[in-house]
Amino acid sequence: MEYDTKAFNVKVGQKVKITFENAHPIPQPHNIVFGKPGMKDKIMMSAMQMAAAPDGMAKGYIPEGTDVLFHTKLIQPTQKEVLEFDAPAEPGLYPYLCTFPGHGMLMNGIMTVE
Numbered sequence: 001m002e003y004d005t006k007a008f009n010v011k012v013g014q015k016v017k018i019t020f021e022n023a024h025p026i027p028q029p030h031n032i033v034f035g036k037p038g039m040k041d042k043i044m045m046s047a048m049q050m051a052a053a054p055d056g057m058a059k060g061y062i063p064e065g066t067d068v069l070f071h072t073k074l075i076q077p078t079q080k081e082v083l084e085f086d087a088p089a090e091p092g093l094y095p096y097l098c099t100f101p102g103h104g105m106l107m108n109g110i111m112t113v114e
C-alpha cells in the first residue's frame with residue numbers, strides 16, 4: 001500500500017496535473033491529499049479522528065482547515081481522478097498522503113516546489 005510516485009519536483013506556480021488511479025488489488029478506497037510543509041502528521045491525525053465521526057467517510061476523511069491545499073475524493077478500485085492545481089508560490093517540501101485512516105503511514109510522498 002503505497003504510491004507509485006514517492007516524490008516529484010515542480011516549479012513555483014507551475015500547472016500540475018496528477019492522474020490518481022487506484023490500481024490496488026485489495027478493494028479499498030484511497031485518496032491523495034496535499035498539505036502545507038510540515039503538516040503531514042497533523043493532517044494524518046485529524047483524519048484518524050474523523051474515523052470515529054459518523055460523517056468521516058462522507059467527508060472523504062479530508063480534514064477541514066487550511067493545512068490541506070489540494071485533494072481528490074476517495075477513489076474506489078479501478079477508478080481514477082485527475083487532479084489539477086497551480087503549484088504553491090512558496091518554495092518548500094509539500095507532503096502528500098492518503099488520509100483513509102491508517103494509510104498515511106505508508107501512503108505518502110513529497111512534492112518539492114522550487
Ligand SMILES: [Cu+2]
Pocket residue numbers: 029030031098099100103107
Ligand atoms: Cu489509502
